[in-house]
Amino acid sequence: MKNFDKDSLCSSCNSVVQSHDGILVGQKSGEYDYLCTKCYNESIAEYLGINFEHISFEPITVSDTDGVEHTFHFSIRLLPNMVIIRAVEMKEGIQDGYEFHVNDDVEEDLFYVFKKLFEKIKRAMKQKHIRCDNSMKYEITDEGVVRGYITSSLEDERNLPLLVIDGKNVTWDEFGKMLTVYEGFNFKMEIFDKMEEE
Numbered sequence: 001m002k003n004f005d006k007d008s009l010c011s012s013c014n015s016v017v018q019s020h021d022g023i024l025v026g027q028k029s030g031e032y033d034y035l036c037t038k039c040y041n042e043s044i045a046e047y048l049g050i051n052f053e054h055i056s057f058e059p060i061t062v063s064d065t066d067g068v069e070h071t072f073h074f075s076i077r078l079l080p081n082m083v084i085i086r087a088v089e090m091k092e093g094i095q096d097g098y099e100f101h102v103n104d105d106v107e108e109d110l111f112y113v114f115k116k117l118f119e120k121i122k123r124a125m126k127q128k129h130i131r132c133d134n135s136m137k138y139e140i141t142d143e144g145v146v147r148g149y150i151t152s153s154l155e156d157e158r159n160l161p162l163l164v165i166d167g168k169n170v171t172w173d174e175f176g177k178m179l180t181v182y183e184g185f186n187f188k189m190e191i192f193d194k195m196e197e198e
């Protein structure tokens, strides 16, 4: 199978597709089409028999509480039962850092859905869950609350999760060390869908 890691061309419209914005679609023949989200969404809209006008949202840069800038790229994905807008942080052309999703009804105004996503990003930029201690190791901030998402690392052969907290990759070992100062404390862990927010 072709390598789709780098920016490839859309099988349908031939435009260059950034790696975070492409969708592999299996064909009956066993071959794969690589589609930009515009072509993909239009094919789903046709299947659903709905009017859907794809919008390309330009990247937006937002600063966090430390004044560090984060640039988000957006992609819209139409599914039979919902529309999802995803924001991924990109650094030098590679997805790295924060990732956010919102969903809504397939026929909802995309600008309204986008606004919900942008509000979610702005709220997250105001939150800070970890900071560096004197020896430049991560520690949990005074609120004692950590939010983030769970992903995996290709580099870790032990099959342990990789966490993304405040847009920073935190290994399972680093996270464990962050907890050692809380020996004797209780904790509460809650896991929820990426569309939800807590």
Ligand SMILES: [Zn+2]
Pocket (backbone or CB within 6 Å): 010, 011, 012, 013, 014, 015, 035, 036, 037, 038, 039, 040
């Ligand atoms: Zn296309």
